[in-house]
Amino acid sequence: MEKQNIDWANIGFGYMPTGERFVANYKDGKWDEGAMTTDATVTMSECAGVLQYAQTCFEGLKAYTTQDGKIVVFRPDLNAARMQDSCKRLEMPVLPENMFVDAVCKVVKANADYVPPYGSGATLYLRPYMFGIGPVIGVKPSTEYQFRLFATPVGPYFKGGAKPITIKVSDFDRAAPHGTGHIKAGLNYAMSLHAIVTAHEEGFAENMYLDAATRTKVEETGGANFIFVTKDGKVVTPKSNSILPSITRRSLMYVAKEYLGLEVEEREVYFDEVKDFAECGLCGTAAVISPVGKINDHGKEICFPSGMEEMGPVTKKLYETLTGIQMGRIEAPKGWIKVIE
Numbered sequence: 061m062e063k064q065n066i067d068w069a070n071i072g073f074g075y076m077p078t079g080e081r082f083v084a085n086y087k088d089g090k091w092d093e094g095a096m097t098t099d100a101t102v103t104m105s106e107c108a109g110v111l112q113y114a115q116t117c118f119e120g121l122k123a124y125t126t127q128d129g130k131i132v133v134f135r136p137d138l139n140a141a142r143m144q145d146s147c148k149r150l151e152m153p154v155l156p157e158n159m160f161v162d163a164v165c166k167v168v169k170a171n172a173d174y175v176p177p178y179g180s181g182a183t184l185y186l187r188p189y190m191f192g193i194g195p196v197i198g199v200k201p202s203t204e205y206q207f208r209l210f211a212t213p214v215g216p217y218f219k220g221g222a223k224p225i226t227i228k229v230s231d232f233d234r235a236a237p238h239g240t241g242h243i244k245a246g247l248n249y250a251m252s253l254h255a256i257v258t259a260h261e262e263g264f265a266e267n268m269y270l271d272a273a274t275r276t277k278v279e280e281t282g283g284a285n286f287i288f289v290t291k292d293g294k295v296v297t298p299k300s301n302s303i304l305p306s307i308t309r310r311s312l313m314y315v316a317k318e319y320l321g322l323e324v325e326e327r328e329v330y331f332d333e334v335k336d337f338a339e340c341g342l343c344g345t346a347a348v349i350s351p352v353g354k355i356n357d358h359g360k361e362i363c364f365p366s367g368m369e370e371m372g373p374v375t376k377k378l379y380e381t382l383t384g385i386q387m388g389r390i391e392a393p394k395g396w397i398k399v400i401e
Contacts, residue, residue, distance in 0.1 A: 061172045064213075068180035071215040073346065080170040081210035082163040085193075086153045091207075094163065096170055100210070109192025109202030116246040117146035118189035120345045121307075123168045123211070123400065125178040126388030131400040133186070134386050136164045138307045143188065146243040151201040152190060160188065161398070163209045168400045171211045178387065181216040185345075191246075217347035222379070224353030224368045225265035225342075227281065229331070230255050234269035234279060234302075241279070241302030248304075252282035266342065268355060270331055271300060278329045281342055284350065285309040288329065289339035289374040291365075295322050296337070298329040308343045308382075314393070315381050322374070335362045339372030349379045 077100050084094030109115040119139045126132055140160035147154045164186060168175065176182035188209040192202030232255040235241025240248055252267075259267050266284075271277040278286055278298045285306040288296045295316040297309055316322040334340070340352040353368035354361055366372030371379060384390035385397075 063175075063177065064173050066174075066176075066213065068176045068182045068213075068215075071182055071213060073214045073217055074212075076174075076212045076214075078171045078174045078211050078213070080167065081208060082167050084155075084159070084163070084207045086205040086207070087194075087203075091153070091155065091159065094159065094207070096166060102206070102208070104193045104206075105195040107195035107197055109194060109196045112196060113192070113199060114245075114247040114250065115150055115152065115192035115202055116189065117143060117150055117152065117244050118187060118246060119143050119244060121164070121186050121188075122345060122386075123175055123184040123186060124386055125175055127178055128388055129178070130388065131168060131172060131175050132386075132388070133164055133168060133398045133400065135307055135311065135396050136161050136398050137395070138310075139164075139188065142244060142305065142307070143190070146245060147190065149240060149243045150245060152192065153205055155190065155207055163188065163207075165398070165400055167209050167211050172400070174211060174213045176213055182213055184211050185214045186211050189246075217350070222347065222349070222351055222371055224351040224364075224366070224371070226263075226354040226356065226368075227266040227268050227342075227352055228259055228262065228264040228356045229358065230259070230267035230269050232267070232269070233272035234282065235272065237271070237273050237302055239302060241300075242304060244304060249282070256282050264356065265350075271302070276330055276332070278331055278334065279303055283346075284342035284344035286329070287312060287341050287343055287349070287375075287378075288334070288337040289372060291336070291338045293322060293374060295324045295374065295378070296329060297324075297326050299326045300328070306344055308345055308348060311396070312343055312349070312378050312382055315385070316378060318393070319381050319390075320377055331357075338364065339366045339375050340364050341371075341375045341378075348383055349375055351375055
């Protein structure tokens with residue numbers, strides 16, 4: 061299939077409508093088979109559950125062109141499982157894993173002309189999401205739902221390389237100890253918007269959220285997990301029941317241990333010990349790893365030895381290894397890469 065006439069090297073990280081998307085509906089206690097459509101609009105009742113009580117969750121993953129010209133998707137089964145966890149917590153019907161993965165394959169195949177070529181730095185971003193579409197006025201779950209999955213080509217998250225960013229310790233809480241921080245609910249992101257807009261106005265790239273109960277432990281940012289590297293090369297990531305289980309973070313920890321032979325540890329990370337780490341990064345689907353050079357704690361600065369010019373050496377190895385796996389330059393663990401036939 062001939063590619064779209066797009067300046068792949070210069071597209072931003074934003075929404076660009078593509079040809080087809082997948083839609084499935086849940087009604088009378090069951091999912092229909094779903095279908096592809098060219099219609100990018102959603103029509104619903106003014107009283108839909110998503111509009112009244114924010115009953116919605118979503119996922120994010122990418123399709124890539126590998127070095128040998130194949131189109132692949134990275135670990136879609138884990139996105140399917142995480143969406144199931146989100147649905148259970150929000151009293152929404154669970155979408156079967158095979159239906160989720162099949163929808164991913166159909167959307168990527170239908171929009172293959174929008175999958176950027178290898179080496180362009182761009183990818184095809186996939187956004188699966190589900191929401192309560194049936195009318196509901198009392199505070200209760202909707203009885204009807206819609207699952208949709210669309211694709212949009214996106215450029216690299218960083219223009220001109222992954223330069224270290226400066227973040228701030230937020231005065232806001234991201235998630236309550238027994239709340240919804242561990243799922244990908246739309247409401248989590250809505251409540252983070254004021255905090256991130258405020259951080260940007262103050263000149264910071266992101267927020268570091270501490271645990272809401274004691275405000276002594278590192279949790280995550282509004283849209284990414286933390287990874288730290290100790291001065292003796294151990295890779296550490298925070299553990300908490302209110303952190304979203306990032307697929308990228310889980311993959312990086314596996315890569316650190318199995319590919320790079322590093323010691324890894326998932327544990328509670330106290331903010332007081334952050335100053336003693338050698339490297340810090342934010343990990344997620346969009347950028348894989350965003351290196352952090354500096355953290356501002358109400359005017360006091362924590363500066364990592366890795367500096368503000370480039371990724372630290374361990375973070376860089378992690379980044380290069382995982383992106384190498386995704387792009388087909390390095391052999392992937394079994395089951396990590398789904399080839400779109």
